[in-house]
Amino acid sequence: MATHPAPRFPDGFLWGVSTSAHQIEGAVQLREPSVWDVFTAGPGRVKDGSTAAVACDHYHRYREDVALLADLGVDAYRFSVSWPRVNSPGGLDFYDRLVDALRAAGVRPVPTLFHWDLPAGLDWLERDTASRFARYVSVVADRLGDRVDKWITLNEPAEHTLLGHALGAHAPGGELLFDALPVAHHQLLAHGLAVRALRASGATDVGIANSHGPTWPASDGPADREAADLYDVLLNRLFADPVLTGRYPDGIGELMPGDVPADLKIIAEPLDWYGVNYYAPARVGAPRGAETGFGGLTLPAELPFSVRGIEDRPRTDSGWPVVPEGLTELLTGFRDRYGDRLPPIVITENGCAYDGLDDQDRITYLDGHVRALHRALEAGVDVRGYFVWSLLDNFEWAEGYARRFGLVHVDFATLERTPKASYRWFRDLLRRQGRRTR
Ligand code: BGC
Numbered sequence: 001m002a003t004h005p006a007p008r009f010p011d012g013f014l015w016g017v018s019t020s021a022h023q024i025e026g027a028v029q030l031r032e033p034s035v036w037d038v039f040t041a042g043p044g045r046v047k048d049g050s051t052a053a054v055a056c057d058h059y060h061r062y063r064e065d066v067a068l069l070a071d072l073g074v075d076a077y078r079f080s081v082s083w084p085r086v087n088s089p090g091g092l093d094f095y096d097r098l099v100d101a102l103r104a105a106g107v108r109p110v111p112t113l114f115h116w117d118l119p120a121g122l123d124w125l126e127r128d129t130a131s132r133f134a135r136y137v138s139v140v141a142d143r144l145g146d147r148v149d150k151w152i153t154l155n156e157p158a159e160h161t162l163l164g165h166a167l168g169a170h171a172p173g174g175e176l177l178f179d180a181l182p183v184a185h186h187q188l189l190a191h192g193l194a195v196r197a198l199r200a201s202g203a204t205d206v207g208i209a210n211s212h213g214p215t216w217p218a219s220d221g222p223a224d225r226e227a228a229d230l231y232d233v234l235l236n237r238l239f240a241d242p243v244l245t246g247r248y249p250d251g252i253g254e255l256m257p258g259d260v261p262a263d264l265k266i267i268a269e270p271l272d273w274y275g276v277n278y279y280a281p282a283r284v285g286a287p288r289g290a291e292t293g294f295g296g297l298t299l300p301a302e303l304p305f306s307v308r309g310i311e312d313r314p315r316t317d318s319g320w321p322v323v324p325e326g327l328t329e330l331l332t333g334f335r336d337r338y339g340d341r342l343p344p345i346v347i348t349e350n351g352c353a354y355d356g357l358d359d360q361d362r363i364t365y366l367d368g369h370v371r372a373l374h375r376a377l378e379a380g381v382d383v384r385g386y387f388v389w390s391l392l393d394n395f396e397w398a399e400g401y402a403r404r405f406g407l408v409h410v411d412f413a414t415l416e417r418t419p420k421a422s423y424r425w426f427r428d429l430l431r432r433q434g435r436r437t438r
Pocket residue numbers: 020155156159211277349389396397405
């Protein structure tokens with residue numbers, strides 16, 4: 001546990017917490033199905049056999065959750081808008097109510113327009129899904145844009161491509177390995193089209209939430225370095241380079257479908273800020289001709305790299321290593337790589353899975369990362385905000401309800417919310433940064 005108060009961040013720094021629609025809303029009968037509803041109905045997809053049919057029932061209990069945000073004292077709340085809900089009668093009314101409640105509580109709404117819950121029947125392998133996304137974004141922006149000024153297009157297209165389409169661990173369950181690359185391109189195109197749609201509706205504060213982490217080669221040997229470079233290209237640069245520089249990393253553009261140079265112009269629409277979700281670095285080496293583990297997953301032997309453990313670190317309940325300085329390394333590395341092309345950064349997710357109400361391990365994790373973030377600021381990286389993942393324990397995708405990321409405990413039998421020690425720790429941190437409970 002930290003003994004010194006966290007350092008002071010600049011005035012105007014945006015403190016927040018994040019959630020996503022599918023993980024908390026429930027009320028599935030009031031909307032069209034998403035690919036996640038279809039996926040979880042299949043046997044053995046989710047570890048505890050659960051679904052998000054009720055989840056935290058946030059759809060009905062959002063007022064209580066907004067009160068928790070106000071009591072916490074955050075500046076902003078990052079949530080996601082469910083595309084299948086917007087497609088359903090009365091669906092947008094829910095986000096109207098949520099946005100109004102947040103504003104009345106003095107909390108700035110920051111919607112993400114896609115956090116993996118694609119309407120069932122749509123497919124990111126199809127180029128047309130990108131244009132459909134842009135049309136949906138226009139509908140949401142026209143409705144909420146008078147009260148929302150900060151927008152996020154996509155959440156983690158990297159994980160959605162890798163887990164959902166390459167490895168089959170997430171919805172829609174594709175196991176296409178490298179044939180999943182068009183899914184990445186179409187999401188990136190959807191991002192660029194969404195930026196244009198948001199701008200057309202008057203938005204002036206637009207970003208993306210991409211997941212990133214340093215890649216550490218398993219050794220200095222050429223085979224390990226080459227494998228780590230490839231991993232870094234696939235997980236980091238494939239999603240950052242086109243958005244920030246208008247180019248794919250060498251060798252990737254040729255693998256993408258469509259008129260790639262024309263698409264890249266759209267993908268590289270200038271952003272007002274760039275969102276980074278950070279959890280942990282990866283140590284990567286040459287393939288070993290056998291399956292390897294990766295964050296609870298099994299990676300097939302035929303991949304051109306293998307993910308090794310970072311053994312000398314504490315681990316969260318998800319088995320992810322706790323490496324706060326990886327955040328400083330990531331951000332200074334981004335500044336060095338992208339230079340003037342990098343807009344201000346916002347950490348759109350950072351957090352960890354631990355059980356228990358007296359979650360000292362989560363406090364240690366978050367405290368370490370807030371300090372690591374401050375070191376990046378001191379090193380001259382322009383970081384403007386930090387959002388904890390997550391406000392509530394929730395439906396943690398293929399892990400079901402077994403992994404608890406919340407500052408607030410949710411009893412999934414009674415749906416009772418109970419703030420954890422980490423909630424109080426974050427509230428104190430916010431007070432020291434000049435924020436007040438509302
Ligand atoms: C996702 C969240 C998820 C969190 C923890 C991120 O990859 O955006 O939806 O719950 O990580 O796994």
